[in-house]
Amino acid sequence: MDYRKLVEAIPVAKRELLSNKLVDLIFSSKNDEKMPSQLANTILHYWQNDILISEPGLTALLEAAVLLEPDKTVAAFTESELLDFAGQIKEVAVAKT
Amino acid sequence: MVKFGIEFVPREPYWKILYYAIQAERGGFANLWITDHFNNRNVYVTLTAAAIYTNKITFGPGVTNPYMVNPVFTAQAITTLNELAPGRVVLGMGAGDKTTLDSVGVEMEKPLSAVQESIDIIRKMLSGESVAYKGEVFSTAGAKFLFKPKGKVPVYVGAQGPKMLALAGKIGDGVLINACHPKDVELAVSCVKEGVDSAGKKLSEVDVAAYTSCSVHEDIKKANKAAVPVVSFIVAGSPPQLLERHGIDVRKAEEIKEALKANDWGRAFGGVTPEMIAAFSVCGTPDMCIERIAQLLKSGISQFVVGSPIGANVREAISLISAKIIPNFKT
Numbered sequence: 001m002d003y004r005k006l007v008e009a010i011p012v013a014k015r016e017l018l019s020n021k022l023v024d025l026i027f028s029s030k031n032d033e034k035m036p037s038q039l040a041n042t043i044l045h046y047w048q049n050d051i052l053i054s055e056p057g058l059t060a061l062l063e064a065a066v067l068l069e070p071d072k073t074v075a076a077f078t079e080s081e082l083l084d085f086a087g088q089i090k091e092v093a094v095a096k097t
Numbered sequence: 098m099v100k101f102g103i104e105f106v107p108r109e110p111y112w113k114i115l116y117y118a119i120q121a122e123r124g125g126f127a128n129l130w131i132t133d134h135f136n137n138r139n140v141y142v143t144l145t146a147a148a149i150y151t152n153k154i155t156f157g158p159g160v161t162n163p164y165m166v167n168p169v170f171t172a173q174a175i176t177t178l179n180e181l182a183p184g185r186v187v188l189g190m191g192a193g194d195k196t197t198l199d200s201v202g203v204e205m206e207k208p209l210s211a212v213q214e215s216i217d218i219i220r221k222m223l224s225g226e227s228v229a230y231k232g233e234v235f236s237t238a239g240a241k242f243l244f245k246p247k248g249k250v251p252v253y254v255g256a257q258g259p260k261m262l263a264l265a266g267k268i269g270d271g272v273l274i275n276a277c278h279p280k281d282v283e284l285a286v287s288c289v290k291e292g293v294d295s296a297g298k299k300l301s302e303v304d305v306a307a308y309t310s311c312s313v314h315e316d317i318k319k320a321n322k323a324a325v326p327v328v329s330f331i332v333a334g335s336p337p338q339l340l341e342r343h344g345i346d347v348r349k350a351e352e353i354k355e356a357l358k359a360n361d362w363g364r365a366f367g368g369v370t371p372e373m374i375a376a377f378s379v380c381g382t383p384d385m386c387i388e389r390i391a392q393l394l395k396s397g398i399s400q401f402v403v404g405s406p407i408g409a410n411v412r413e414a415i416s417l418i419s420a421k422i423i424p425n426f427k428t
Contacts, residue, residue: 023412024410024412027113027116027410027411027412028410032110035112037112040111041112043112044112044115044116044119047116047119048150050123
């Protein structure tokens, strides 16, 4: 899946809430050993510059969330009424497991 | 005006610590303290990354000890950090904790001398001197850096007992008092003051910090639940006179200690009472914590350190403290 393309299609109004949900999900995950260092560094870079809700920032968060907590990521999109996106992420999550 | 510090334990992955550090800096914390235990991730690697990812927060080990890390190495690490982030580095030095030292077969020999001598050596090294030193615990024979160290690094002494507190007041640029309750902090500050007086200094010249176990949440039950594991270890490691000062049954503390030794977490954590939480943590809703911090300030502290566990959800707790507690103390 091209995470960036998916993120670009997410309505701007939904991005801040979604970004917060994904950060919560990543930071409360018990699977933090699955986080690749390069991806973690990318997220830190966007956080340092306070642009985690930008398209590249959200893309990095989404990638990490799917890696650490695929099911919860789908649930986060569903709760945010982004059902089409949830469906796409679910496909990736299934493919990865 | 009181400064707020925050402590992180690098048992967590580096990226979480750095995220929190950036968040804390943005939220108005002035000091970042990283604990130093061999069984967690390395303190200086973590601090180096923190130096790169932050801009203004002051940071340092909180605290290292001279038994596990030779003072010349500490001096080298600290002065290198101070090149990377000039003027933002502090050093927290204490005697270490006996359990950790025992686990690696290192004896906590003459802790007062060890702390004093290590700080002497470190300060001399940081001033670029060739250090020939003969102490009771540490000696050097012309140790000197092959580069010129730059800038001054304030040294904080981590202390709990009366003698170490007095020494901290005497030789420290700052003191990290390991206590949470106003009664304990007040007593500790009086010991610090003895040391300060003996050195002919004023208490206001020393940054006196209450280094607390803190747990903040809008829901008191969640704040308590997060505090319980940390409090159980503090209770288990506390001397009887400290427990008695807070009306805590020494036998109950012994039971917790035994349960912890047996890795029986349920029994250990289940033995923690509200009185123990009140004595050994700053715990509760933001309003409750504000009240406790205000009481601590009356004892003469100039820095309040938010130590582990911080809250049930660290990220949320940092936001809460930044939004609801810190602004309350800005005058």
